[in-house]
Amino acid sequence: MRIFLFILFLNFHSCFGYFYRPSSNEKIDNFNFSNVKRTYLVHYPKKWDGLPIPMLVALHGRFGTGVTMSKQTKLNDIADQKGFIVLYPDGYKRSWADGRGNSPADEDGINDVLFIESIVKRMVAEGSVNSKEVFLVGHSNGGFMAQRMAIEKPELWKGVMSVAAQISVSQLKSKIHFKTKPVSVAIMAGTEDPLVPYSGGYVKDGKEVLSVSDSILRWKEWNGCEDTVKRKSNQVEENGFKINIEFYRYEDCSNNKKVELIQLNGLGHSWPGETPMLPFINQGRTTKVVNGSAMVWEFMESLK
Template identity: 75%
Template sequence: MNKFYIFLFYFVLSFFSCMGFFYKLTPNQKNDFFLLNDVKRTYLVHYPKNWNGLPIPMLVALHGRFGTGISMMKQTKLNELADAKGFIVIFPDGYKRSWADGRGSSPADENSINDVVFIESIVKRMVAEGSVNPSSVFLVGHSNGGFMAQRLAVEKPELWKGVMSVAAQLSVFLLKSKHKYKTIPVSMGIMAGTADPLVPYSGGYVRDGKEILSVTDSILRWKEWSGCNDSVQKNTKEFQEENDVIKIDFERFDSCEENKVVELIRLNGLGHSWPGETPMIPFINQGKTTKVIDGSMLVWEFMESIK
């Protein structure tokens, strides 16, 4: 990377940092924080408009590498979906724009940050506040946040009614560490683009991390861990985008232990970006993007489908 692109990279990061710094909270939002091992960890809470104060579902949304809670909100518009559907959404901030997903190369991993405890603490605080139905807590993550979401599903499965990983699959680190944790079935979804240039659909190595499984192998592992049988429901949806047709394949295992489900949402021909978003770091090749698919709605439809 030459000096111009290095400058441009940090300029873009600084720009979006300023966007977050100057973001004005709405009346139904608040910032909060924890001090964990003398490190201040921050997060934004978005309560749905017209909420009556009774316990409701909650979704925790983890941004990707170089993101923030506010950038995740702007990318996904999950706050707007929360208003429409009536759930709370939490946008945490990673340590130095990263999560300790276990692969070893993020600032959070390198500094031994305990993001499992951080996210668990947010959930427990919100439940104790009386805002959240503890049996309806969901988790979604994108990219580095998707790897982190799967780590949380392995290490703290009891917290989640459903988990979705977008543009991320199982890491070899997580596969090797799974035996340390009790096996509790988890409803897990993976949404992935088949032409992702950053996190290869077929597995291998990621630029900012270690070895990962393929999406197919990751789904089969979650199927095994959640005690699903081989019965799979398949469906395909087509979306027209100018002169192109984008196909999404759904493969769902819904005969699992404790009424759990495991689902693959295959985004044929698409890349690394959250479906429907405008990439926020445009000079990094993230593959084909689309405006005709609402990734946030796909996430929430998966969550709502869980019994």
């Protein structure tokens, strides 16, 4: 019965994406990539003069879509307030080839690094995006993909953040094949994530990942950061449970880059602030009072 409900849920959201009608300041576009039709949703801010502006690429998690990512995160609301574009690509068979080797995209040899790079270049070419202000965020499988993009294509991004994902062992091994170029990176993670362990080890799909702390130290090393760290914390209460959010930011890095850890004590795998899109999978404690999307853009805005 549980499997049936899960399949029904996926089919519902597939239809939801298929019948989604973009607003007047949105578009759904596609192009043929490696003989596969790849699609993406673009949200332009409501008050926009048509000149090149910043863009945030947002990668959904496993089983998600660009449309569900937009509904899950409500990044569009922040984009309208702050004046940036949000682009939501659709993964191949609801997945990204993040390099761990176990997703449908990885198994079928999809080059999602080139696909995402191609989307960015298309948006810059159309004249709507400032190429020096392109940002990337991903959740879960999309978060691992964001880590891969930061490692393999650091020159594309002004800032990259992973939510509920860190560096995988396979990504760490691949790093020696790519030139080290500083790029600002942040990781937002719940300490009680039941799917991607905060302390590292094996995730539910059997692939090994570094701990969140070790991942931050790797980026600190790759970005040539000093040991000086700025710390702050914020505590909120929800239904009698105290959520302590700790921020650790390294700002003294090469080329004015930054590395930040946003540690969500007691929280799980879900995007902070929104209803989980996979209610039949235990993702740990969720929250409605922590605005993950606002913290994503706060980091991006802090970058020089």
